[in-house]
Amino acid sequence: MQHVSAIREPLVTGGKTLHDVTQDICYQVEAKPNLRWMAALSVALFFLGVFFYSVYRTVWYGIGEWGLNKTVNWAWDITNFVWWVGIGHAGTLISAVLLLFRQKWRSSINRAAEAMTIFAVICAAMFPVLHMGRPWLAFYVFPFQNTLGSLWANFNSPLLWDVFAISTYFTVSLVFWYIGLIPDFASIRDRAKGPIAKFSYSMLSFGWKGSAKAWSRYETVSLILAGVSTPLVLSVHTIVSMDFATSVVPGWHTTIFPPYFVAGAIFSGFAMVLTLMLITRVVFRLEDYITLEHIALMNKIMMVTGSIVGVAYITEFFIAWYSQVEFEQYAFINRATGPYWWSYAAMMTCNVITPQLVWFRRVRYSIGLTFILSIIVNIGMWFERFVIIVTSLHRDYLPSSWAMFSPSIIDIGLYVGTLGLFFTLFLLFAKFFPVINMAEVKTILKYTVDNGPTYNPEKAAHAHAHQPAIHGAPASAPVTYNQHD
């Protein structure tokens, strides 16, 4: 007997068969790069050039190339670092947290979102390493005995916690992502025609054959990795927030920072996932896999986390007043009304007001509006970090050393440059790797359950010829595609 769910809509539209999925996803990998991709890559490579030039200036002439001064000694570099790390968090949320919550819709987006995580963390790592001034000594952050004696690293410092958090996060995400890629590389390998493709995808697929035992272990490993990645992703941004929260700078010394930063990270990350997915689905014709339903669901997560961030902003302001600490109060009044009022206004508008538009169904399901919204949120989240870092520093306890920060051309070059680095990596990924997890999407195609030995080969063959191309569904199944809510 077959059971067809009458209330659940298929997560993948267009009545795809298993073979269609392989065909659609592998097409991109096998076909010659199209013009739009080449054009996009050229732009990304140009900005990568900008990045390398800025790195060269920073390393060769030193940190003086940046706009930092004695008072504002952390500015765009740390802003960019926190912004990039935050963006990465959505990928892990999709691949780990949504896996634990059995949100099957994640299957279509988790591969690209995880790739985004890895590339965002690479971009993020550039900033603290370059800020060291002598990046070739970056290994000093690890507990090596230094050359003069047996002085170890200071494990009481949140900056050192960050080293461990970011390196763990990067390697764990990479391993999790790669294990997921192995079965898909095997699919490409078994379809490959040319000797180079055969060889490279055989190497990449680690000899995967899809045997029952291997799949069983694969699922166990995925589940455990998801289980450890979930607290990991929360810990990473918590530790990033402690870089500020454990200091005694008014405006930074706030216990609300860890949850507030984590919510902000997921908020900005989902905005970036939406930006990337909206482009990817059109460029690679994946509208059947990344449907309007996916976009609406991601919008909802963005709205929830955006609202948490909004509440955090207001709470923070309230607590500054409630604390009766003069300096704390001044830091917050100065943020909102001081010389950097415009960055505060940008942060409030982009992060608190715009996500509330998602309450409207029309906004949630509109591709154009979602795209604009996602860009606005990314801008807003950049300003959030700028506000926290620069406005708290620029007026310190000694009014004679109050200063303003203005970025140098190298500051701007580094930021724009990491965008180039990010998009170069993402475009290369999108061309040579399967952008959608084929094996996982195949598991959600079938939304019927057949329980009972009623198989009749003749009848099945007969039925097959007349059936609509909906995999697994009988022709008479009560399918309701168009009801969204």
Next chain:
Amino acid sequence: MTKQFALGIFDDEDVLLHAVENVRAAGVKIYDVFSPYPVHGIDDALGIERSRLPIAAFFFGMTGLAFALWMQIYMLGFDWPMIIGGKPHIGLPAFVPVAFELTVFFTCHGMAITFFTITGLYPRFKTPVMDVRATDDKFVMAIELDETSSQFPRLTQLLRDNGASEVNQKEMTH
């Protein structure tokens, strides 16, 4: 050494599951089943035991935790005690973040290495497979034949009766 295999090709996971049960009930030993995605319930049908990887994961995690705590306490408490803001040399609360991160680090990488090792996954120049469609849209049940392949006709019938869309014979280097 080469071996002969009978390959039953199935189009649907449910059909495959019933076939696995029936073939095993008929007293035929199944070599392996290859599928494009994890088929739920096949472990029980094939009699595959539950993986003990979670136990390994626990021990990797404990190793990481122990290592992290030892490292921090030894380095800052005994090998080169430093006075940092007048705080105790061994301030356990400050050691929590690194201890947690290393627990996760060891669990994840230990698991990955164990998984690759026991499943025999490593980069290869060439990967011979039973049927290339097993990573696309077909479910392949492989049954080992003896040297003369005398059981092949009987197996063909058995597999066809259980819904196999085709049955092939394949020689594999083992």
